[in-house]
Amino acid sequence: MPKLTADNVEDILRKGDSARLPDKVSAKFEPGQQVVVRNLNPLGHTRAPRYIRGKTGIIDRDHGVMIFPDTHAAGTGKSPQHVYSVRFEAAEVWGPDSMFPGRRGAIYIDLWDDYLDRA
Amino acid sequence: MPSEHSHDHDHSEVPSDLALRVKALESLLVEKGLVDPAALEILIDTYETKVGPRNGAKVVAHAWSDPDYKARLLADGSKAIAEFGFDGRQGKDIVVVENTEQVHNMVVCTLCSCYPWPVLGLPPVWYKASPYRARAVRDPVGVLKDFGVTLPEDVEIRVWDSTAELRYLVLPQRPAGTEGLSEADLAELVTRDSMIGTGLAKQPGAGGTP
Numbered sequence: 117m118p119k120l121t122a123d124n125v126e127d128i129l130r131k132g133d134s135a136r137l138p139d140k141v142s143a144k145f146e147p148g149q150q151v152v153v154r155n156l157n158p159l160g161h162t163r164a165p166r167y168i169r170g171k172t173g174i175i176d177r178d179h180g181v182m183i184f185p186d187t188h189a190a191g192t193g194k195s196p197q198h199v200y201s202v203r204f205e206a207a208e209v210w211g212p213d214s215m216f217p218g219r220r221g222a223i224y225i226d227l228w229d230d231y232l233d234r235a
Numbered sequence: 236m237p238s239e240h241s242h243d244h245d246h247s248e249v250p251s252d253l254a255l256r257v258k259a260l261e262s263l264l265v266e267k268g269l270v271d272p273a274a275l276e277i278l279i280d281t282y283e284t285k286v287g288p289r290n291g292a293k294v295v296a297h298a299w300s301d302p303d304y305k306a307r308l309l310a311d312g313s314k315a316i317a318e319f320g321f322d323g324r325q326g327k328d329i330v331v332v333e334n335t336e337q338v339h340n341m342v343v344c345t346l347c348s349c350y351p352w353p354v355l356g357l358p359p360v361w362y363k364a365s366p367y368r369a370r371a372v373r374d375p376v377g378v379l380k381d382f383g384v385t386l387p388e389d390v391e392i393r394v395w396d397s398t399a400e401l402r403y404l405v406l407p408q409r410p411a412g413t414e415g416l417s418e419a420d421l422a423e424l425v426t427r428d429s430m431i432g433t434g435l436a437k438q439p440g441a442g443g444t445p
Contacts, residue, residue: 221394226398
């Protein structure tokens, strides 16, 4: 890792840190499709929040191919794959006690291909 | 923090555990030759004085004034934001979501504190704290109420949980009665919270809020 110095810090801040990858990987899903979040409970790092595991949603948009954090954090590779914004209705997530009382509400969560199955 | 640690004493006399941890980390990074202290000064100055929510306010005011720019912003947030020269860490893949008469958007990171730095600067303390992170997805109506915002019942609420490397910016609704305002005057109405979705843009002549 290069040393962070007064000369390179501005450049490093400006260049940023996109997780986007150039790999050509086909998407498993497309907008409008229904998906269910796998009930995965790994001991290591994951970005599938516990509150959404096992819930059904609809692919809202495809963000493209990015690094998969679960394998990247474990040191077993970037596993390039598509990330989607998935829409979950409030009632699907919170049940009849949905805390969006009396109105339409939804949660949009960014999820990777490996977290999802076709519903 | 150990449970026997009581809080009935004044922490201003002794640095807090967090401050001590930060100091220890800083010493380690400097002693191991990974970071030059001068670089840290520039880094802190960048996010204290150069990058902050005024950047986002300029983007929003321009989107309110120029329909073509708004279309570009909603189609590719990062690219349109870079037209202002705002770019960099925690902002390579910004998605802009638009508030309308029918839809109110609100942003959270339930896993940590993901936030679009180039347009909003560093996140406020409450954004990183557990109560906001836990409640925003479960009780957004209550959270909005705490922020002094009540929305009509027919407005759909969409909460965006930034679990990946995308960063979300809310394009607030342009307040009514601002038709004649310049872009600079419009930018004054755009608050930080209105771009997180925990607030609305100010009415002309209203007082200051975050």
